[in-house]
Amino acid sequence: MFNFELKHKCPDTEARLGKITTPHGEIDTPVFMPVGTRGSVKGIMPKDLRETGAQIILGNTYHLLLKPGADVVEKLGGLQEFTSWKGPMLTDSGGFQVFSLGGLNRIGEDSVQFKSHIDGQLITLCPKSATKIQNQLGADIIMAFDECVKLPCPRERMKEAVERTIRWAGQSLDAHARKKEQWMFGIVQGGTDRELRHYCAEKLIEFDFPGYAIGGLSVGESHTEMIDTTRFTAKVLPENKPRYLMGVGTPKDMIAAISCGVDMFDCVIPTRNGRHGFAFTAKGPVRFRNEKHKLDSRPLDEDCDCYTCRNFSRGYLRHLFMVDKKSPEMLGPILVTLHNLAFYQWLMKQTRQAIKDDCFESWARQWTDDNEIVC
């Protein structure tokens, strides 16, 4: 039911064109996965999400574990049936949120204890339980439980996290009870440390995961550090398996990472920024809180054919945000989120076409600084 086909390689960079097959459908790579944190991509109906070109949606294990609970999602038919997203889905391992959102209580060798950010309840998560929860949620792609640390971080602390992540990866794989219906990816940690990343990747490769993620980035380091780390980590990973850069990023981040050989991305930027009236276009950002849009009858993006750009003026979108600064008309966040998601999908489509046409390197330059993208 699962497959990754590497269809074409860029002659100038490490960029690649591929296709992932899952039980719920196919995914063209490079792919951007909108984030449906708590079981919905905020404000967007699945039918509209589909219309943006989205092929796979991400759900957050940490959030779904707290509410409504994995048992509830399982009893209501699993994440696809629950959310009515009739396509592939991916759940993260919960690790990132435990370490960033949860009130961290205790990291043990085999588990993490944390306080729910909702009600302070003490919860223990371990590779076994994180995997069981993801088995219950039922996404097509699930992630091994990992330890994600903030940057900068002392090397010894990072080494400890890497060792734990490797051990937990094996335990996650052992606990994985639905290998036929769900692909489990391993997550490479190691901060910006080349040696630790290399070590972590090699150890994970021994487990023969069907795909690998680069985790622990976009957590405080610079764009250059992130891309450097992505470049040397991706090089260690097997060519015939998908590579997923977690939590990244801006258009510039993604295009640069694609040139390093990354296939998959997820990020809250298009949705979160959209809710705050920040829109992406190929000509640069549009900020709807800016007075200059007040009487502008042009669409948000003249080159975009999303529902928002086909139907509404900049002046109207600005009105929706500015009618009450504390409580904008709901339609403003909805329409700009929808556009941003359509823009991200358009960008990935353009990227795939450029790789296919062997012109990715020159095409990519408009999105990145100087020669930063060349691997």
Next chain:
Amino acid sequence: MFNFELKHKCPDTEARLGKITTPHGEIDTPVFMPVGTRGSVKGIMPKDLRETGAQIILGNTYHLLLKPGADVVEKLGGLQEFTSWKGPMLTDSGGFQVFSLGGLNRIGEDSVQFKSHIDGQLITLCPKSATKIQNQLGADIIMAFDECVKLPCPRERMKEAVERTIRWAGQSLDAHARKKEQWMFGIVQGGTDRELRHYCAEKLIEFDFPGYAIGGLSVGESHTEMIDTTRFTAKVLPENKPRYLMGVGTPKDMIAAISCGVDMFDCVIPTRNGRHGFAFTAKGPVRFRNEKHKLDSRPLDEDCDCYTCRNFSRGYLRHLFMVDKKSPEMLGPILVTLHNLAFYQWLMKQTRQAIKDDCFESWARQWTDDNEIVC
């Protein structure tokens, strides 16, 4: 460009089937108009609104006057172009909101001075300016400026408001500069006082408005008082012109008012209640904050074919509201609002069919108490 055709009358009650023609399309009556207070029906895209069966949308002059201002709406092409609602629209006169929301400062013979509820700015509104603003907004149907008082109210105070409303109706009509493109309706005031309502209606009829509204109800009186007032007021109004009961109501209110001969309604109940997780069905309300829906895989309403009911379980909808009580997932309010609007349109469609089939009186009983609806 405008017409009202009275197509059929119920043999048992005053209920009627009609059709209003406007420059932006036709409206089958009885009709329910969703409320797009500040230039959008909260959280609902026009394409989805259209799919519910909505034929005409209401905008609030008071709110649009404050933000973004009538000049902005006019410069961006008028309310239909601004909101991208490609159908008929109606704006109220601003009167109701000035008296309920605005910090009322001074009522003069010719104008009202009030403080904006947004920034406290002092604004004066009079029949001339309220009409000019509505001319600028450009809705198909606009309303004469009226004085709306809260109930209960001393008779002398009510009489004063009625006299002012009559005088202002004439001034509004005089100020109306776009009679070919916009129908202006007069608003009958008078509280629950039969004599004052009769007097106000007769005086307004002398102005020969193309339609009449019954205003000043649903402001504190009982259902029975409201329906009694509607019944005797509607009887005074000309048969060949549409009758609009402003700000009403629940399904029960509307069905009862239709039996009194009312053709048009607007109300925030389906949208506001939907945002709070309260859904309407023919079998009674569904409250999504109720624990009992947690594991319910059934749709909100098995008899409804709206997008919400076709795609989501009660358990999922409950999750969207309960994931964070203070800040639900946006999709919850959106999906339940959409259902409620579809339900209201379904109810009006059923009503029209029952009138057409000469079975309205018996059909209506399921929605009203006892024989309350018989006129």
